[in-house]
Amino acid sequence: MSNDRTPRRGVLLIVASPSGAGKTSLCRRLMADHGGLQLSVSMTTRGIRPGEVADRDYHFVSPETFQQGIDDNAFLEWADVHGNRYGSPRAPIDKALSEGRDVLFDIDWQGAAQIAEKCPEDAVRVFILPPSLEELRRRLVTRSQDAPEVIERRIANAKGEIEHCSEFDYVFVNDDFDRSYAELAHIYHAERSRRFRNIWVRGYQASLLAEDV
Ligand SMILES: Nc1nc2c(ncn2[C@@H]2O[C@H](COP(=O)(O)OP(=O)(O)O)[C@@H](O)[C@H]2O)c(=O)[nH]1
Numbered sequence: 001m002s003n004d005r006t007p008r009r010g011v012l013l014i015v016a017s018p019s020g021a022g023k024t025s026l027c028r029r030l031m032a033d034h035g036g037l038q039l040s041v042s043m044t045t046r047g048i049r050p051g052e053v054a055d056r057d058y059h060f061v062s063p064e065t066f067q068q069g070i071d072d073n074a075f076l077e078w079a080d081v082h083g084n085r086y087g088s089p090r091a092p093i094d095k096a097l098s099e100g101r102d103v104l105f106d107i108d109w110q111g112a113a114q115i116a117e118k119c120p121e122d123a124v125r126v127f128i129l130p131p132s133l134e135e136l137r138r139r140l141v142t143r144s145q146d147a148p149e150v151i152e153r154r155i156a157n158a159k160g161e162i163e164h165c166s167e168f169d170y171v172f173v174n175d176d177f178d179r180s181y182a183e184l185a186h187i188y189h190a191e192r193s194r195r196f197r198n199i200w201v202r203g204y205q206a207s208l209l210a211e212d213v
């Protein structure tokens with residue numbers, strides 16, 4: 001019996017939350033634990049933060065380069081978030097999907113809605129809530145990568161983002177990090193196992209049924 005688990009349809013796993021709720025930390029751990037999962041590295045007009053690595057965390061570009069990407073239809077989705085532009089480059093996503101690979105997105109609710117509309121079968125949307133807005137502020141301050149006015153703007157936008165959590169397939173609160181990580185990993189594993197994504201099952205089933213016992 002073959003161990004080949006291809007062909008399969010990849011998952012587009014979208015993780016969104018208000019800034020500071022913990023999605024980047026959760027996504028980094030999911031990537032570290034799952035070699036086959038590919039991160040969609042977004043393009044952004046935001047400036048680089050201390051500790052960030054260009055082309056690993058984001059492709060940091062000028063507003064002109066970003067506009068060129070829009071004109072060339074080079075984004076699967078893009079949006080204005082907290083006064084900057086962010087977009088998911090289309091080419092690496094198309095390549096991953098053609099190879100049956102899974103792609104992880106750390107994007108906002110606007111991008112999640114666009115991908116869900118364009119790829120309704122493949123998109124899985126997860127929204128992460130903070131334990132409280134007070135804790136959200138504490139995390140943003142502790143992360144100490146943004147200026148105070150940038151933090152205030154993100155907190156002011158948080159309620160507007162939380163309003164959209166009902167559009168998502170899965171929602172949970174990131175209180176205890178390890179428990180939240182387990183929840184995200186479970187969602188990913190369950191979605192990977194869905195029959196329609198595992199196209200190889202049909203051939204496997206046929207070979208089981210053809211077996212002489
Ligand atoms: N629509 C969309 N949103 C993105 C993209 N990349 C990042 N974002 C979102 O933009 C927001 C700001 O991201 P960032 O500047 O890294 O700040 P952080 O969330 O505080 O770490 C977050 O909600 C991200 O998920 C993208 O390609 N498309």
Ligand SMILES: Nc1ncnc2c1ncn2[C@@H]1O[C@H](COP(=O)(O)OP(=O)(O)O)[C@@H](O)[C@H]1O
Pocket residue numbers: 017018019020021022023024025026139140142143174175176177178180
């Ligand atoms: N469950 C948690 N409990 C306490 N701190 C957390 C938790 N999850 C993330 N953090 C911390 O909160 C800050 C914001 O997390 P981050 O992953 O950057 O959020 P986001 O990408 O949603 O803006 C980071 O300093 C991170 O280490």
